[in-house]
Amino acid sequence: ILSIPELFLLYRFTNYMRDKLRKWREENYRNSEQIVDVGEELINEHASKLGDDIWIIYEQVMIAALDCSRDDLAWSCLQELKRQFPDSHRVKRLAGMRLEALERYEDANKLYDSILQDDPTNTAARKRKISILRAQGKSSEAIRELNEYLEQFVGDQEAWHELSELYINEHDYAKAAFCLEELMMTNPHNHLYCEQYAEVKYTQGGLENLELARKYFAQALKLNNRNMRALFGLYMSASHIAASPKVSAKVKKDNVKYAAWATSQISRAYQMAGRGKKENKCSVKAVEEMLESMQITMS
Amino acid sequence: MAGPELLLDSSIRLWVVLPIVFITFIVGVLRHYVTQLLHNEKKVDLQQVSDSQVLLRSRILRENGKYLPKQSFAMRKHYFNNPETGFFKKVKRKVIPKNPMTDTSMLTDMMKGNLTNVLPMILIGGWINWAFSGFVTTKVPFPLTLRFKPMLQRGIELLSLDASWVSSASWYFLNVFGLRSMYTLILGQDNAADQSRIMQDQMTGAAMAMPPDPNKAFKSEWEALEIVEHRWALENVEEELMCQDLNFRGLFSEEEISLCLCL
Secondary structure, three states: OOOHHHHHHHHHHHHHHHHHHHHHHHOOOOOHHHHHHHHHHHHHHHHHHHHHHHHHHHHHHHHHHHHOOOHHHHHHHHHHHHHHOOOOHHHHHHHHHHHHHOOOHHHHHHHHHHHHHHOOOOHHHHHHHHHHHHHOOOHHHHHHHHHHHHHHOOOOHHHHHHHHHHHHHOOOHHHHHHHHHHHHHHOOOOHHHHHHHHHHHHHHOOHHHHHHHHHHHHHHHHHOOOOHHHHHHHHHHHHHHHHOOOOOHHHHHHHHHHHHHHHHHHHHHHHHHOOOOOOHHHHHHHHHHHHHHOOOOOO | OOOOOOOOOHHHHHHHHHHHHHHHHHHHHHHHHHHHHHOOOOOOOHHHHHHHHHHHHHHHHHHHHHHOOHHHHHHHHHHHHOOOOOHHHHOOOOOOOOOOOOOHHHHHHHHHHHHHHHHHHHHHHHHHHHHOOOOOOEEOOOOOOHHHHHHHOOOOOOOOOOOOEEOHHHHHHHHHHHOHHHHHHHHOOOOOOOHHHHHHHHHHHHHHOOOOOHHHHHHHHHHHHHOOOOOOOOOOHHHHHHOOOOOOOOOOOHHHHHHHHHO
């Protein structure tokens, strides 16, 4: 029996935890250990205070539990959900995910196939089947299935991103660039897609691609001044172009200017970082040496 | 100009204002549960979903194509609009015109929608107008022009009365829209008692759902895409970027400093 102030604190605590879980859910965080800690306590101790939110929390905690290999917790969440929503495709998908976590891929596939028979437009089941192929290492089949999926559901951004990763792993950079272009088109203000696209272009190599890479690194920086990877990428692509023997004098001059600007910004960043720290002098010098060693020399 | 302030009988407050709020609220909650009972799953056609996504992609290409390199944009435009093999030219969908009068599922949906939303509003509004007519119920806190008088002061035939003083019917309508947030509190998100959201949905639904004739939609999208030119947004991005120093504010916390040093 808790006193009034204790009850009040408990109420505040459950609300706070519930809001935190909602934030993680809505922003797609994957901090599974934290979710399991918080969620398990909420479910076991404070289930009554959660009301109807408890079902979505069960789902969230179950997926996190699968990530942390907590099959006991996942199983109990699944049982509760099955009892409340007996014929739900959404719950079936969760059961399939549990089978995947236990590496029972055949059974999982059968389950997903039964969902798709019932509802051919169910995207979740199709995507899980593709994840199974990926987990089994069958990347070319996964790529093929994912392409077929994307032909029907052109707007699925998660799928485009997954496909770009698959292509990068297969070193098919041209196709990976295409996927990233789709993402950039639908999310023009996301600096991470610009940066990834620039990195793929840089990896492809060749003067045209390096120029594109430099432009998109610059765009990523414009969208987010603090993207250090893009800053280094800008430096590398500009120096690379400047060092190439095939460029005109004007292009070379421009790129040297860009590289110099990037260098100054990098030094500025390190100096700001080391403000008031003893190691500052050494680290700034280390950065300068590193930049010098990264100079592309003509072979 | 504000007229002389009227003093209303306090029993108006007790027996009119509060009961109307009560009634509106209860009816809203009832509507929510009735809608849930009558609700049935809508089967979604795969082809329609796919087509609507394709149209969306084409629209995005028109709007944001300037962020892509010229060649990528040309490649996609070609995919859609190429005279022989372009998607919008090649793909013709078989269209079965759905006559809303004879198509049973659409008819029942329409009837259900009307029954649960429009009918109660009309009934209750009419009853309130009949039961609580002939007197002024409340005053809205902002001044209104005379044009609002016939609308808001049904049943009160006073020429000189300020338009801010309204009848019970307008108080009822105020409640219908005002109690939305109360419904969210009690019934959770996505509740069927939220009439204004339903009306909003009807407006956006018409814009987003597949129009009954996908061929027409394809043709108009083809025309729109045909005239779009590619003006690369990144033409001068380096110059624009370098005109000022980068703003690193917020970049450096304890962990990130050590991460940077490890680079």
